[in-house]
Amino acid sequence: MSKIKVFIPCDDANHVCDKTQYKEATLWEKIKLNIHLIYCRACREYTKNNTKLTKAIKKSEVECLDKKCKETMKLDFEKALKEHSN
Numbered sequence: 110m111s112k113i114k115v116f117i118p119c120d121d122a123n124h125v126c127d128k129t130q131y132k133e134a135t136l137w138e139k140i141k142l143n144i145h146l147i148y149c150r151a152c153r154e155y156t157k158n159n160t161k162l163t164k165a166i167k168k169s170e171v172e173c174l175d176k177k178c179k180e181t182m183k184l185d186f187e188k189a190l191k192e193h194s195n
Contacts, residue, residue: 117141122152130163 117125122145128134129142146153174182 117145119152123155126156126159130159
């Protein structure tokens with residue numbers, strides 16, 4: 110019979126925190142994270158900051174460039190770089 114591992118090290122807790130941010134953590138991982146957060150002040154602070162970051166990004170309403178626009182910018186940049194080096 111294998112041992113059930115409930116306590117996790119800080120590195121694992123931070124990784125699960127990151128996975129939770131992107132909704133990729135399993136229920137069991139979340140349970141272990143919450144148990145870890147009960148006794149680890151540093152990871153509680155990490156989780157708090159991660160939550161703030163997630164909220165700020167969602168609230169920011171950032172619009173990304175499409176692939177065609179990015180490619181055009183890249184070509185313009187390379188052209189300007191060549192002209193400048195000549």
